[in-house]
Amino acid sequence: MRRCGVGFVLVVLMSAQLPAAEVSVEAIEKLPAVQRAEEFFLRESGWILQQQIRITSIAAPPFEEEERARYLEEQFRTLGLENVRRDTIGNVLGERPGSDPEHIVLIAAHVDTVFPRGTEIEVRREGNRWIAPGIADNGAGLAALLALIAAAQESQLRTRATLLFVANVGEEGEGNLRGMKELFADSALRRRVRAVIVIDGSNAERLTSKALGSNRFQVIIRGPGGHSWADFGLPNPIQALARIITRMTAVQIPTQPRTSFNVGEIHGGTAVNAVPYWASLKVDIRSEMESEIERLEYALRQAVAEGLAEENAAARTQGAPLEAEIRSLGRRPAGELPPTARILEVFRAVDQHLGIETNIQRSSTDANIPISLGIEAVAVGGGGRSGASHSLREWYDPTGRELGLKRILLSLILLAGVEE
Ligand SMILES: [Zn+2]
Structure with missing residues (x-):
C-alpha cells in the first residue's frame, strides 16, 4: 500500500467517485474517527455479543419476522439513526445522513431464519462457541449491523454518501428475497444507491459478488x-x-x-x-x-x-x-459484477491492507437483487467463525470478529467517501 501525505488524503477523500485504486486504505485508517470506530469494536465486543444473543433468542421464522424486526427497530432508534421506519413488507430502515444525500450506500442484514415456529432457541455456551439455531445466520450479520451503526455514531464519522442501514425480511428459502425485492422496487431509492453491502453470517474472507x-x-x-x-x-x-x-x-x-x-x-x-x-x-x-x-x-x-x-x-x-x-x-435472478466493479476494487484493497485472502464466491443471497439491477453489491460475513449453519447445532465463535467489522467499516467508508 502506498503511503501518502495529508494533502493527497484530502484530495482523494473529497472525491467520492474516484476509482478505488487511487484511494489509500492506510490513509483512511489514520483518520481519528476511523480509529475511534475501530477501537469501539474491540472495547465493546461484549456488547456486540450480547446483542447477537438477544437477537438470536427472538424467533424469526420465515414470514414471521415481526417480533425480531421490532427489536431491531428499537435498537436503530436507541443508537440514534434518523428516519427509522418499517416498510409495508416488514423491512426496518434507518439512516445516517451524509453531506451528499443524493448518494446512498446501503448496508443490510436479513432478519429471518430457516427455523419454524416452536424451534428451541436457547443460546448455550461451549468454550469459545455459542450454540443456537440462527446464532450465525444471521445473528452474526445483525450483530455486525448494530456494531457498525454504534461505531459510526460513537466515533462521529462523517460520510459523504448517506448510510442506509436495513434489517430486511425474507432472505431464506421461500422468503424468496422478498425484503430486498420490495426495497429495490422503489425507483427513487434505486437511483440513489451507489453500493450495497449485505452482511450474512460470519467469515471475514467471504466476498460473494456472483449471484446464482x-x-x-x-x-x-x-x-x-x-x-x-x-x-x-x-x-x-x-x-x-x-x-x-x-x-x-x-x-x-x-x-x-x-x-x-x-x-x-x-x-x-x-x-x-x-x-x-x-x-x-x-x-x-x-x-x-x-x-x-x-x-x-x-x-x-x-x-x-x-x-x-x-x-x-x-x-x-x-x-x-x-x-x-x-x-x-x-x-x-442471476447476475455477476464485472471484475472491474468499484466495490470489488474497494474490498480487494481493504483485504490486502488487512492481510485477508479474499474468497470470491457465487451463491444466492440478498445481493442477487441489486446485482441483477446493475447496482454494485456484495455479500460478506460479519466476522468471527461459525459452522453447522441451518442446523440446531449451529455455532458461532466471536474470536477475531473485529477483523470482519473493520473490513466492512473501511470498505463502506471508501465507498461512501468521508468528510474530515
Ligand atoms: Zn443468511
Missing part, C-alpha cells in the same frame, strides 16, 4: 380418477408426470455457464387400485446465467404441454381430460 439464479416450480396434474379395473384407460396424472420427466431429462444442460435441473419431489395418487385424480412434482432450476434459466423454464412448460397431450391422447376410456397447473415457487 434459480427458479422453482410445482407442476400439478389433475384428472377424473377412478377404479383401476372398472375405469382402466382413463388418463393417469402419474403417467403424465412420467412423460413430462422423460422429456425434461432429454434437455441439454450446459456445463458453461454452469446450470442444473432437479426434480426434487413427487407426490400423488391415493391407492394402488385407483387411477389417481392428481399428482405433482417440484422442480429446481439453477444457473449462472439468466438466459439458461429462461430456456429451461420454457423447456419445462413445453414438456408439460406435450406430456399432458400425449397422456390424454393415449386414453382408452371416455372422460374429462387431464389438466395441468404450473405454480411458481420462487425466482431469484
Whole structure:
C-alpha cells in the first residue's frame, strides 16, 4: 500500500467517485474517527455479543419476522439513526445522513431464519462457541449491523454518501428475497444507491459478488380418477408426470455457464387400485446465467404441454381430460459484477491492507437483487467463525470478529467517501 501525505488524503477523500485504486486504505485508517470506530469494536465486543444473543433468542421464522424486526427497530432508534421506519413488507430502515444525500450506500442484514415456529432457541455456551439455531445466520450479520451503526455514531464519522442501514425480511428459502425485492422496487431509492453491502453470517474472507439464479416450480396434474379395473384407460396424472420427466431429462444442460435441473419431489395418487385424480412434482432450476434459466423454464412448460397431450391422447376410456397447473415457487435472478466493479476494487484493497485472502464466491443471497439491477453489491460475513449453519447445532465463535467489522467499516467508508 502506498503511503501518502495529508494533502493527497484530502484530495482523494473529497472525491467520492474516484476509482478505488487511487484511494489509500492506510490513509483512511489514520483518520481519528476511523480509529475511534475501530477501537469501539474491540472495547465493546461484549456488547456486540450480547446483542447477537438477544437477537438470536427472538424467533424469526420465515414470514414471521415481526417480533425480531421490532427489536431491531428499537435498537436503530436507541443508537440514534434518523428516519427509522418499517416498510409495508416488514423491512426496518434507518439512516445516517451524509453531506451528499443524493448518494446512498446501503448496508443490510436479513432478519429471518430457516427455523419454524416452536424451534428451541436457547443460546448455550461451549468454550469459545455459542450454540443456537440462527446464532450465525444471521445473528452474526445483525450483530455486525448494530456494531457498525454504534461505531459510526460513537466515533462521529462523517460520510459523504448517506448510510442506509436495513434489517430486511425474507432472505431464506421461500422468503424468496422478498425484503430486498420490495426495497429495490422503489425507483427513487434505486437511483440513489451507489453500493450495497449485505452482511450474512460470519467469515471475514467471504466476498460473494456472483449471484446464482434459480427458479422453482410445482407442476400439478389433475384428472377424473377412478377404479383401476372398472375405469382402466382413463388418463393417469402419474403417467403424465412420467412423460413430462422423460422429456425434461432429454434437455441439454450446459456445463458453461454452469446450470442444473432437479426434480426434487413427487407426490400423488391415493391407492394402488385407483387411477389417481392428481399428482405433482417440484422442480429446481439453477444457473449462472439468466438466459439458461429462461430456456429451461420454457423447456419445462413445453414438456408439460406435450406430456399432458400425449397422456390424454393415449386414453382408452371416455372422460374429462387431464389438466395441468404450473405454480411458481420462487425466482431469484442471476447476475455477476464485472471484475472491474468499484466495490470489488474497494474490498480487494481493504483485504490486502488487512492481510485477508479474499474468497470470491457465487451463491444466492440478498445481493442477487441489486446485482441483477446493475447496482454494485456484495455479500460478506460479519466476522468471527461459525459452522453447522441451518442446523440446531449451529455455532458461532466471536474470536477475531473485529477483523470482519473493520473490513466492512473501511470498505463502506471508501465507498461512501468521508468528510474530515
Ligand atoms: Zn443468511
